Amino acid sequence: MTAPVTRQITLVRRPTGIPVPEDFALVEVPRPVPGPGEILVRMRVGSCDPAIRGFLDDRPSYLPPVALGAPINGMSLGEVVESNNADWPVGTLLRTFAVWSEYYVVGADALGIERVEQAPGVPLQHYMGALGPVGLTAWVGLFEIGKAKAGDTVLVSAAAGATGSTVVQLAKAAGCRVIGMAGGAAKAQIVRDLGADVAIDYRAEPDLSAAIHKAAPDGIDVYFDNVGGETLDAVLPLMRLHGRIAVCGMIAQYNDADNPHGNRNLWQLVVNRLTMRGFITYDHPEVLGEAQAMLDRLFAEGKLKPLENVRDGLEKLPQAFIELMSGKTTGKTLVLI
């Protein structure tokens, strides 16, 4: 009799710049066995996030780096298939920070673990996207960090991306004026279709500051920053007095951590008394219930359309992640297992 196995995606070598297929391997290892109080989860939806790029470098981040030969860390949505914990019976759907593995074992205290209640007729993968961590991140950054309210002018970078595309829709639903930036005419059109008042194709603009100023002559109240770098420098002098910058990520830095863009306009923080704040969604558990309820309601009303880039099969995870980090994708990159 053969012992059960599981397939995993492991880190073979640390990427330089944008990852390549050779940085990853698909391996088969013995399926882990849950200990007392633990559960065995079968991955159903895997998530590709820019933050994963940070875990692949051998430098301190908010989590330790992935070890060479170890499976990649990531958020996933899974189903309990074996349980030693009465709170998490077989069949429970859950999200958790785990590893890129068909099967994985977690305890009830796993990072970010939470139950998923699938509403009838709603595709499961949405709960990893606009109805899940992506939507919660957009909500926390926009409303809890950015303090956006009706009438504010909201600027979003990477607006055709997973979080950005959700921010655009949430800000519109809240009565804000929304300007989305994205790279390329096709992405700009997607941003427009999501409801943005203005979509800026930054690749087509010789002077990004001028384009933003034209779109928001009275300035920006909230900048939802997904990219950092030169874009942040272009935005800083265009912020309104007491403006807020919610820093969700700095993708412009992740692929080139040893030579990031040097921001030269930080003195604008004093000029316009700006608040710039980095955040992680799960630092704000007290608002997540309210956030989830709003996401579910807007989806039911047709005001929130999840933008997704979906692949099939565990073995597609590295390629999907590489495409994400190459800036080619739109919406949330998910892999159905």
Added chain:
Amino acid sequence: MTAPVTRQITLVRRPTGIPVPEDFALVEVPRPVPGPGEILVRMRVGSCDPAIRGFLDDRPSYLPPVALGAPINGMSLGEVVESNNADWPVGTLLRTFAVWSEYYVVGADALGIERVEQAPGVPLQHYMGALGPVGLTAWVGLFEIGKAKAGDTVLVSAAAGATGSTVVQLAKAAGCRVIGMAGGAAKAQIVRDLGADVAIDYRAEPDLSAAIHKAAPDGIDVYFDNVGGETLDAVLPLMRLHGRIAVCGMIAQYNDADNPHGNRNLWQLVVNRLTMRGFITYDHPEVLGEAQAMLDRLFAEGKLKPLENVRDGLEKLPQAFIELMSGKTTGKTLVLI
């Protein structure tokens, strides 16, 4: 009969880098006459502030630039000598944002105008320093923006400067662990004498990050940033989770606005979920009463010793300002008129 005159310091040309005497002139002009509701003020204490450097460039800041030939803008402490406003009778002492002029006219709505109550035996100039705008700025940045509390580790740049020297003393009085940075052994000794737990002479440190890390192995809760630039980059990775950076000024940028240091470590905002916030003291009127009361109390108890660099005579204002901007001074630079 000769019409009364007033002497003023005017801007002759816009400085390049650190200002030089030739950028300024001492002129005599007719003394202004107060209109209905206005008051004529005789300047008693003039204030040199790094922020003035920003007004001398022809670029937008939080105030319009000083016009060529016009008197320099600045905070001053003065005495009402002629009044068309019953709320501001002759003899009243006041602080206001005005001009470098022996006599000036203001209305009751002048920027930052407020009465000064001189306690018996307290030198008037302290009310432009640690018992005035300097102390209020230190208080607002440390407690309102930085949320410093007993047990926190507080780092201060330009700690032998006007604001920094006050922050060091306020933070100590609040039960914080205090690390002050200053340039040169003499300034570091002053910071130590003010009560800092550690004083770092950044000019003597080949690796500023290493020196800060040694002084605060568990990281920094609050960074009171007076300088920006490379120092900010050195500090960012050493901040503790949910740390706060109160950005009071970026003196490292003022003298070289066209070629400021590019900050490369902003992604630490996300890693450690930092809040970085620029502020202007007078945006926070609701806390200034509490702040002033604490400053007065600490001074009376001998726990707050104003650090000042005092000159005599209106004509000394440009040279005092030039020395301030050259980084040679310690404490608050004031000119008695």
